[in-house]
Amino acid sequence: MGTPPEPLDGRTYGRRAFLAVVAAGISALWWGDTAWRGVTHVLNGVFSAVGAPVEDGWRIYSVASPLPTFDPATYRLRVDGMVERPLELTYAQLRALPRVHQVSDFHCVTGWSVNDVHWTGVRFHELLDRAGLKAGAKALTFGSLEEPYIDSLTIDEAFLPDSMLAYAMSGEPLSRSHGAPVRVVVPQMYGYKGVKWVNRITVVSDPVDGYWEQRGYDRDAWVGRSNGL
Numbered sequence: 001m002g003t004p005p006e007p008l009d010g011r012t013y014g015r016r017a018f019l020a021v022v023a024a025g026i027s028a029l030w031w032g033d034t035a036w037r038g039v040t041h042v043l044n045g046v047f048s049a050v051g052a053p054v055e056d057g058w059r060i061y062s063v064a065s066p067l068p069t070f071d072p073a074t075y076r077l078r079v080d081g082m083v084e085r086p087l088e089l090t091y092a093q094l095r096a097l098p099r100v101h102q103v104s105d106f107h108c109v110t111g112w113s114v115n116d117v118h119w120t121g122v123r124f125h126e127l128l129d130r131a132g133l134k135a136g137a138k139a140l141t142f143g144s145l146e147e148p149y150i151d152s153l154t155i156d157e158a159f160l161p162d163s164m165l166a167y168a169m170s171g172e173p174l175s176r177s178h179g180a181p182v183r184v185v186v187p188q189m190y191g192y193k194g195v196k197w198v199n200r201i202t203v204v205s206d207p208v209d210g211y212w213e214q215r216g217y218d219r220d221a222w223v224g225r226s227n228g229l
């Protein structure tokens, strides 16, 4: 014959267990909420719609906050590295360079796209012709007012007929959220190559991994032909 379970303690134990579960639940809710806020904060910088503001089909992405503020009085675009004549262009000088318009589609590697985007800006050769490429120059590294976001293009990629440095979208100066004063536009590659708030173009002998490439995405971000994780 076995001994039946103790009936007296059972009650107390049940109540304790109940209280323990309630306490765990409350703490889970508490930590859950805190964790969720942390997660949405991170996702703002990671590829996700969660927490990223949406504007006309665009998700506004950044990796730091607040978004950079561009001051036309003090802004300079530096072109340096393997060049004969380093440049420091004011916003006005940049806008005075030969300008081009184009309409191209934009694709983020996470799956959203914006078709028929109207861009205005300058082709990269306009800048690099003025700076003068030194022998061995093969790639451009783009720096941003938003550190530590960077990316790079080979000079061949930068000289694709539809690659450009854009200072206007839809006929309006680039908005702060879209990267004022200038952003890289490379329609044949995924959006992460398109550094916003560009303030520096350094000519180098080899491309370097950009912000998202250091985190696993392909450096050769060809639309439809790269890893997209």
Ligand SMILES: Nc1nc2c(c(=O)[nH]1)N[C@H]1C(S)=C(S)[C@@H](COP(=O)(O)O)O[C@H]1N2
Residues within 6 Å of the ligand: 058, 059, 060, 061, 062, 063, 107, 108, 109, 144, 146, 149, 177, 178, 179, 191, 192, 193, 194, 195, 196, 197
């Ligand atoms: N400085 C900077 N540039 C950036 C990013 C960023 O987080 N910071 N995100 C990139 C990615 S992944 C995409 S898809 C586009 C999004 O452009 P939008 O923010 O104008 O929609 O910006 C690209 N350029």
Ligand SMILES: [Mo]
Residues within 6 Å of the ligand: 047, 107, 108, 109, 110, 190, 191, 192
């Ligand atoms: Mo993206």
